[in-house]
Amino acid sequence: MQDHVTPRRVVILGGGFAGLFAARALRRSPVAVTVVDRRAHHLFQPLLYQCASGILSEGQIAQPLRGVLRRHHNVRCVLAEATDVDAGARLVHARRPGGGIVQLPYDDLIVAVGMRQSYFGHDEFAAHAPGMKTLDDALDIRRRIYRAFEMAETAANDRERQQWLTFALVGGGPTGVELAGQIREIAGHTLDREFQQIDSANARVLLFEGSDAVLGAFGPRLAHRAVRTLRHLGVELHLGTMVTDIDAHGLTVQDHDGRTTRFGARTVLWTAGVEAPPIAGALARATGAKQDRAGRILVEPDLTVPGHPEIRVTGDVMSLNRLPGLAEVAMQSGAYAGRSVRHVVEGRTKAPKPFKYVDLGSAAYIARGRAVVKAGPLHLSGLSGWLAWLFIHLAFLTGFRSRLGAVLSWSVAFATSSRRERAFILSDTDAPAGREPAPKAPPPPP
Amino acid sequence: MQDHVTPRRVVILGGGFAGLFAARALRRSPVAVTVVDRRAHHLFQPLLYQCASGILSEGQIAQPLRGVLRRHHNVRCVLAEATDVDAGARLVHARRPGGGIVQLPYDDLIVAVGMRQSYFGHDEFAAHAPGMKTLDDALDIRRRIYRAFEMAETAANDRERQQWLTFALVGGGPTGVELAGQIREIAGHTLDREFQQIDSANARVLLFEGSDAVLGAFGPRLAHRAVRTLRHLGVELHLGTMVTDIDAHGLTVQDHDGRTTRFGARTVLWTAGVEAPPIAGALARATGAKQDRAGRILVEPDLTVPGHPEIRVTGDVMSLNRLPGLAEVAMQSGAYAGRSVRHVVEGRTKAPKPFKYVDLGSAAYIARGRAVVKAGPLHLSGLSGWLAWLFIHLAFLTGFRSRLGAVLSWSVAFATSSRRERAFILSDTDAPAGREPAPKAPPPPP
Ligand SMILES: Cc1cc2nc3c(=O)[nH]c(=O)nc-3n(C[C@H](O)[C@H](O)[C@H](O)COP(=O)(O)OP(=O)(O)OC[C@H]3O[C@@H](n4cnc5c(N)ncnc54)[C@H](O)[C@@H]3O)c2cc1C
Numbered sequence A, B: 001m002q003d004h005v006t007p008r009r010v011v012i013l014g015g016g017f018a019g020l021f022a023a024r025a026l027r028r029s030p031v032a033v034t035v036v037d038r039r040a041h042h043l044f045q046p047l048l049y050q051c052a053s054g055i056l057s058e059g060q061i062a063q064p065l066r067g068v069l070r071r072h073h074n075v076r077c078v079l080a081e082a083t084d085v086d087a088g089a090r091l092v093h094a095r096r097p098g099g100g101i102v103q104l105p106y107d108d109l110i111v112a113v114g115m116r117q118s119y120f121g122h123d124e125f126a127a128h129a130p131g132m133k134t135l136d137d138a139l140d141i142r143r144r145i146y147r148a149f150e151m152a153e154t155a156a157n158d159r160e161r162q163q164w165l166t167f168a169l170v171g172g173g174p175t176g177v178e179l180a181g182q183i184r185e186i187a188g189h190t191l192d193r194e195f196q197q198i199d200s201a202n203a204r205v206l207l208f209e210g211s212d213a214v215l216g217a218f219g220p221r222l223a224h225r226a227v228r229t230l231r232h233l234g235v236e237l238h239l240g241t242m243v244t245d246i247d248a249h250g251l252t253v254q255d256h257d258g259r260t261t262r263f264g265a266r267t268v269l270w271t272a273g274v275e276a277p278p279i280a281g282a283l284a285r286a287t288g289a290k291q292d293r294a295g296r297i298l299v300e301p302d303l304t305v306p307g308h309p310e311i312r313v314t315g316d317v318m319s320l321n322r323l324p325g326l327a328e329v330a331m332q333s334g335a336y337a338g339r340s341v342r343h344v345v346e347g348r349t350k351a352p353k354p355f356k357y358v359d360l361g362s363a364a365y366i367a368r369g370r371a372v373v374k375a376g377p378l379h380l381s382g383l384s385g386w387l388a389w390l391f392i393h394l395a396f397l398t399g400f401r402s403r404l405g406a407v408l409s410w411s412v413a414f415a416t417s418s419r420r421e422r423a424f425i426l427s428d429t430d431a432p433a434g435r436e437p438a439p440k441a442p443p444p445p446p
């Protein structure tokens, strides 16, 4: 199998948890690995909400991919977005930012492109309600949260002020719950006594969820605890509601009985659903693979695409036994795919054992000193849940400096309620809205 | 003078060094202060280049203005851009981000809006060569620097690769010199062994300056030292050259003899000039005040606008005795303006002593362990200059946490050459360029 002149070429699409663990598993193999990602960084998504809420900086949760892989001498990194796969010619087409195509031939392909935010066919919601999947999203959310209080302070009337002081979160999974808790903490503690016209602590946080529970995946007991903690924090829960419309001034929801209600809110954040990125569809067309409703690729028990033993799909974008979209699943499946390639390279002929996910548990942070953790028979909440959460996140955060920095930032944020990363940049959408009276713009100086 | 029902209203335009020091000087006065800024943060511009080069995070150099002024109980902050002054009605018109006008009546007006980047009438250069005045600029420059190496790694041919590996800096003042040093450090140390197709250390850094010296303001001896240090770092100096054209692939310069030369460079950064923001022109029209060539407002020795004892101009945008645009000048003039208002409030009738700037010196960082410092008779360079630089910046960096964080970040960056804040977001301008073959974009998954 092994050619001593040109080593076997392994192309990994995506440098998230799955892609990174696949590359690591191949570290000592005589293969030439190419990791292709449309971003230059590896992103620690579980702490994204802390970047959005101003506790951590971008650099604390996003590390340059090629920095992380610096000591992997058989790996090269390519900043490009994979757009198509030619399964016959074994070629990936990718687009460089700013233009230009790169073509990457492979002997083995590991697909680890993750999932992106889905608006269930309502892409027009995206302009008013950013999702929470990328670093761009986190910075956009940061801007919207802090800007809202600024706008409330100078609001023209009560109605406008109330809209700026209302934050609506769509989706009651871990991310929605974490963001709800963060916004209440910012309103009640971080911004304490900084405003004169408004009392930031009066900010309303509404959480909308289609099912009848938040954190449903954590089981009824922890879900119940989460509801109690959120209510205690002052989050208004609207369970069993579907969002039917969103615009710049609020959203409309419908309950189980078909009754619709309108809520005024100038900040709406969307964490309700995910879908596969376009490259998953391209792969399905190129290989005849099936996709589930959200676009995930159905794989064999050894993570290969049916009929294509050289293509493996891992992480969030892989559909196998309804495994959840968790970092642990991504790491374990990525490592498995890397090891499988290694076995082939080493000339082992025995078929590999099917992939088996070992559930190490999951955790969600709600507020200072409060988190829920589920690990096998163990169900923790409150302070013990929070300590477990702390431990888990520290253990997995990539890179020593990030860990140290995160602990420092957490300690200060915890002790003082202050958040260092509150700077935000005003975007084009902050230009005056059409309806407002046009300001007299003076000409530039002579 | 003092009305015990409504306190005297002082409006400060700009929350930079001058505005902040004016507000501080009024802390114990029975006045109602309003600080208006078009950004929500106070920005420590002297360390902007460290944010651009990935050593410091946004939050380490930009602090929320209302956080900094939290304990000033007579101050309120307004996020809005001042667009006009009605000197008769004593009213400032300001535009809120996202729309809406606020009108701010004043008894005293302190103008501290600073200067912005100037392209000397060539505003079309801005798209290809960002300036270095705001946080947006720093993040844009950070993206361009790190992206350039990524693009060089996947370049289609040698010519393109060489263009991505060439960085052109226009302007040989402290900011241009600091950026030149930073890029050479990034190329030679930070990115060491991260790339496979390119040797990042080969990156060319060109510095263009119209006059015959870099850091001219530091005097011939230090300027000469700076040239030596820059040459030692591998920066290619082009003194006595004027930039006549910039596009996406490079720039054209002209020397004293009228000879033009074209340089290929996909990254061009502009630090060559400043001009007053539009509000300065509006103020001049409203008051009949004169402006200098760059648009600064000419003021009386007590910093008031001629004929308007209630309007004071401070900091970079004030024109008085050719004082330089330095943080110290801004702080001292801002504090002076605040004190002058306090004297009026306190009913003192004696005319205030004219403003007198006490020169505490200035400093510029060139590279690790190398800086130049001029303080009266003291001219330091090399390591002693660097230690003085360190001390000065620590003393003035706003807020204890920023100082601690900055020292930590500098220590790590110094000891390991690594930079934590390398994450960048790809912008709209990273969309494929028109000339490139259009990629086949697959339709979204079903
Ligand atoms: C806000 C948030 C919080 C979370 N919290 C937790 C938690 O607490 N615990 C937990 O276990 N899990 C959590 N998760 C889920 C966890 O982050 C994911 O399961 C995990 O990131 C999946 O890893 P992945 O490698 O499959 O995909 P990702 O980590 O999403 O990585 C995919 C990579 O592929 C790249 N990519 C995408 N398309 C292309 C393309 N066409 N070409 C090239 N590159 C491409 C992307 O840029 C990205 O780098 C959270 C997720 C989010 C969004």
Ligand SMILES: Cc1cc2nc3c(=O)[nH]c(=O)nc-3n(C[C@H](O)[C@H](O)[C@H](O)COP(=O)(O)OP(=O)(O)OC[C@H]3O[C@@H](n4cnc5c(N)ncnc54)[C@H](O)[C@@H]3O)c2cc1C
Residues within 6 Å of the ligand: B013, B014, B015, B016, B017, B018, B019, B036, B037, B038, B039, B041, B042, B043, B045, B046, B047, B048, B049, B080, B081, B082, B083, B112, B113, B114, B115, B132, B133, B174, B175, B277, B279, B314, B315, B316, B317, B325, B326, B327, B328, B330, B362, B363, B364
């Ligand atoms: C990259 C860089 C490095 C520097 N390094 C040094 C150094 O090492 N040492 C040194 O002494 N000096 C240095 N300087 C100069 C120093 O930063 C300035 O002299 C100082 O910031 C001037 O203070 P200021 O308050 O007048 O203006 P600024 O600090 O520029 O503040 C002006 C404020 O006004 C706001 N504003 C502008 N227009 C409006 C409007 N229409 N309405 C409302 N708000 C408005 C802006 O948002 C800003 O917050 C440096 C400058 C730069 C750009």
